[in-house]
Amino acid sequence: MIIINFQANGWQFKYLQSNDLKWFLEIRNAVRRNLHDKREFTIIDAKKWYENGMMGNLYYVVVINQTKVGYTRIKKELETNKILVGLDLHPEYQGMGLAFPIFQGIWELVDELYKPDFIYLRVLKTNRIALNLYVKLGFQICNESEIDVEMFRKLY
Numbered sequence: 001m002i003i004i005n006f007q008a009n010g011w012q013f014k015y016l017q018s019n020d021l022k023w024f025l026e027i028r029n030a031v032r033r034n035l036h037d038k039r040e041f042t043i044i045d046a047k048k049w050y051e052n053g054m055m056g057n058l059y060y061v062v063v064i065n066q067t068k069v070g071y072t073r074i075k076k077e078l079e080t081n082k083i084l085v086g087l088d089l090h091p092e093y094q095g096m097g098l099a100f101p102i103f104q105g106i107w108e109l110v111d112e113l114y115k116p117d118f119i120y121l122r123v124l125k126t127n128r129i130a131l132n133l134y135v136k137l138g139f140q141i142c143n144e145s146e147i148d149v150e151m152f153r154k155l156y
Contacts (some may be wrong), residue, residue: 003104003109008103011062013072016060023068024061028046034130052145062089068090072109073086074106083119085120100136122149139151140152
């Protein structure tokens with residue numbers, strides 16, 4: 001199921017459209033040092049990625065007061081039934097305390113989409129800011145590798 005537009009916790013989550021790609025790419029390339037795939041993508045790469053189904057993820061633009069501040073990705077892993085989430089904020093909106101309340105909205109969106117008991121995420125060990133945020137949000141480590149950490153949290 002895809003939800004096109006969702007309101008939660010004061011945030012609007014709008015399903016990523018092709019006209020959002022340039023903006024999306026600006027954020028994705030700005031934060032790529034904290035992503036598993038650190039390559040810089042061109043608009044041509046982004047269009048191919050979008051046309052090929054965004055790697056099986058659902059992407060939503062996060063909006064408040066008509067301003068796009070970031071995007072979230074949600075993926076249901078077929079082999080494990082895990083619901084994985086992620087959030088990338090535009091550099092202009094990082095460090096402003098927005099991620100915590102945005103995640104509360106993401107939980108409502110995920111609940112509406114899948115009704116899971118738990119949500120998961122993967123974060124690079126080098127991304128200390130995100131790791132600290134996830135601990136504050138109640139995530140616990142369930143798996144660890146040399147480069148990243150998988151964390152989970154009961155949805156509610």
